[in-house]
Amino acid sequence: MSDVHPTIASIAPRVAKGEVRAETLAEEALARIAELQPKLNAFITVTADEALAAARQADKDIAGGRYLGPLHGIPISLKDLLDMRGVPTTAASRLRAEHVARRDAPVTARLRAAGAVLVGKTNLHEFAFGTTSEDSAWGPARHPMDPTRSPGGSSGGSAAGVRTGMSFASVGTDTGGSIRIPAAACGVVGLKPTWNEISADGVVPLSRQFDHVGPLARSVEDASAMFDIMRGTAVTALDASPLRGRRFGLLSGYFMDRLDEHVEAAVLMAVDQLRRAGAVVMEVTLPHAADIAAIYLHLVLADAAAYHAKTLEARPAAYTPNVRLRLEMGRHVLAEDYVRALNGRRVIAREVEHALEKADALLLPALSIPAPPLGQATMPVKGGQEPVRTAMLRCTQPFNVTSHPAISVPCGHTPQRLPVGLQIVGRLGQTSELLRIARSIEAALDAHA
Amino acid sequence: MTIEQWLEDARMDAFRRQLPDLATLLEGLAKSTAALRAAEWNDDASGRAPIDGDKESQ
Numbered sequence: 001m002s003d004v005h006p007t008i009a010s011i012a013p014r015v016a017k018g019e020v021r022a023e024t025l026a027e028e029a030l031a032r033i034a035e036l037q038p039k040l041n042a043f044i045t046v047t048a049d050e051a052l053a054a055a056r057q058a059d060k061d062i063a064g065g066r067y068l069g070p071l072h073g074i075p076i077s078l079k080d081l082l083d084m085r086g087v088p089t090t091a092a093s094r095l096r097a098e099h100v101a102r103r104d105a106p107v108t109a110r111l112r113a114a115g116a117v118l119v120g121k122t123n124l125h126e127f128a129f130g131t132t133s134e135d136s137a138w139g140p141a142r143h144p145m146d147p148t149r150s151p152g153g154s155s156g157g158s159a160a161g162v163r164t165g166m167s168f169a170s171v172g173t174d175t176g177g178s179i180r181i182p183a184a185a186c187g188v189v190g191l192k193p194t195w196n197e198i199s200a201d202g203v204v205p206l207s208r209q210f211d212h213v214g215p216l217a218r219s220v221e222d223a224s225a226m227f228d229i230m231r232g233t234a235v236t237a238l239d240a241s242p243l244r245g246r247r248f249g250l251l252s253g254y255f256m257d258r259l260d261e262h263v264e265a266a267v268l269m270a271v272d273q274l275r276r277a278g279a280v281v282m283e284v285t286l287p288h289a290a291d292i293a294a295i296y297l298h299l300v301l302a303d304a305a306a307y308h309a310k311t312l313e314a315r316p317a318a319y320t321p322n323v324r325l326r327l328e329m330g331r332h333v334l335a336e337d338y339v340r341a342l343n344g345r346r347v348i349a350r351e352v353e354h355a356l357e358k359a360d361a362l363l364l365p366a367l368s369i370p371a372p373p374l375g376q377a378t379m380p381v382k383g384g385q386e387p388v389r390t391a392m393l394r395c396t397q398p399f400n401v402t403s404h405p406a407i408s409v410p411c412g413h414t415p416q417r418l419p420v421g422l423q424i425v426g427r428l429g430q431t432s433e434l435l436r437i438a439r440s441i442e443a444a445l446d447a448h449a
Numbered sequence: 450m451t452i453e454q455w456l457e458d459a460r461m462d463a464f465r466r467q468l469p470d471l472a473t474l475l476e477g478l479a480k481s482t483a484a485l486r487a488a489e490w491n492d493d494a495s496g497r498a499p500i501d502g503d504k505e506s507q
Contacts, residue, residue, distance in 0.1 A: 288488070288489075288490065290484075291484070291485070291488045291490075293481070294481045294482070294484045294485040294488075295485065297478070297481050298481070298482070298485060301478070321470075325468065325470055325471050325474055326474065328463075328468065328471050329471065329474045329475060329478055332455075332459045332462075332475060332478065333478075334450060334455065334482075336450075337482055337485055337486070340485050340486065340488070340491055341485060343490065343491070343492070344485065344488060344490060347490045
């Protein structure tokens with residue numbers, strides 16, 4: 001399987017000049033999907049006819065001088081949580097198998113207005129309530145480098161599809177890490193913006209206070225273009241700012257204590273490369289980091305249980321068993337503990353803000369383990385074994401709790417060639433600045449690859 | 450409600466609905482709830498200030 005696929009930034013100028021036809025790109029993406037779907041199960045619905053029609057229209061418009069920008073004629077996929085007019089939004093659940101969206105989600109409409117060619121809806125962990133994409137009514141999504149492994153989740157199909165050329169980018173959602181986890185696992189870029197920066201209307205919720213919508217792409221530049229279009233602003237060029245003199249806080253303690261040894265080595269090597277490029281990297285800690293998992297759990301469980309209460313009572317067997325059990329668990333969270341968790345959320349948010357007072361951004365792993373085998377309950381980390389869900393959420397869920405923007409950028413591989421992601425966390429409301437920093441870091445890491 | 454009482458009630462509910470695997474998950478949630486309740490930033494009506502720097506000791 002070829003692992004080299006062009007970025008949007010590299011292909012878009014050729015599409016704009018008519019050197020490459022949108023119809024050709026769509027045909028290639030759809031052929032790729034057809035070739036890899038039996039092995040990777042990255043898609044739930046493929047919208048081939050609609051994609052080809054949109055691609056042909058894009059070619060006509062571009063030939064007629066009506067070029068809309070970098071996404072015009074580019075194949076893009078949507079996690080099957082987002083509404084796309086006339087297509088089921090299944091959330092990977094039998095509960096919603098017959099649902100058909102009556103209108104596009106605002107994000108979908110913006111992508112269409114930018115000329116994107118929507119190739120289909122990607123597979124995910126049912127209702128986004130998991131980190132492995134293995135509990136899906138359509139069967140598990142699989143890792144592009146090793147189909148016996150998870151691609152991460154819950155936006156696993158999106159990440160696998162972007163990595164393997166099924167689409168140039170995808171739209172995912174991230175409630176505890178569901179964009180950044182599969183991005184790190186599959187070796188692509190995944191951005192969780194500041195909370196509420198991109199509309200979550202028309203997106204099936206998991207926990208509205210933690211849900212974020214964001215792009216998965218092959219480069220930071222591509223993620224930036226997707227981000228601009230998805231939030232409804234003009235695409236601005238991503239000028240990478242120099243790393244020399246930049247100050248980064250490397251989150252240590254809780255975030256580095258229980259890592260896979262190869263993930264740790266790759267992340268520390270990446271940090272060393274940034275230092276050699278002139279960045280100042282100092283160690284920082286969050287004093288109450290160990291409380292984050294309990295804070296997150298009580299809030300997300302109760303939020304999800306409230307959303308699913310009616311169908312848990314009416315049609316419990318329509319859920320996959322593991323997801324059903326976790327939702328049932330959420331119905332037992334007491335109000336007093338929910339309030340405690342809300343209070344704890346404010347404490348953690350202040351600690352992250354404090355850590356960012358002396359740093360332009362924070363650094364830490366995106367995923368503390370490499371992509372786990374499907375069905376695995378625990379994974380080895382420094383200090384012993386860690387439950388897979390705990391390990392996968394450890395480094396990402398804090399920034400859903402605090403709403404800070406965070407991006408995962410590929411930074412190396414394990415000896416088994418499984419990707420490792422470096423997570424970069426920016427200031428609240430400054431996602432564009434985070435993207436500029438991430439672009440510089442990406443360039444520095446690419447230079448040493 | 451103490452965690453012990455909560456867990457007993459929750460486990461009974463799980464077994465009553467023939468969901469024994471839920472009972473196992475609830476034990477994990479109980480541990481997490483215990484950790485949440487033990488956090489030093491929790492409120493204390495006796496007047497001892499939490500670590501929240503925005504509030505003054507009463």
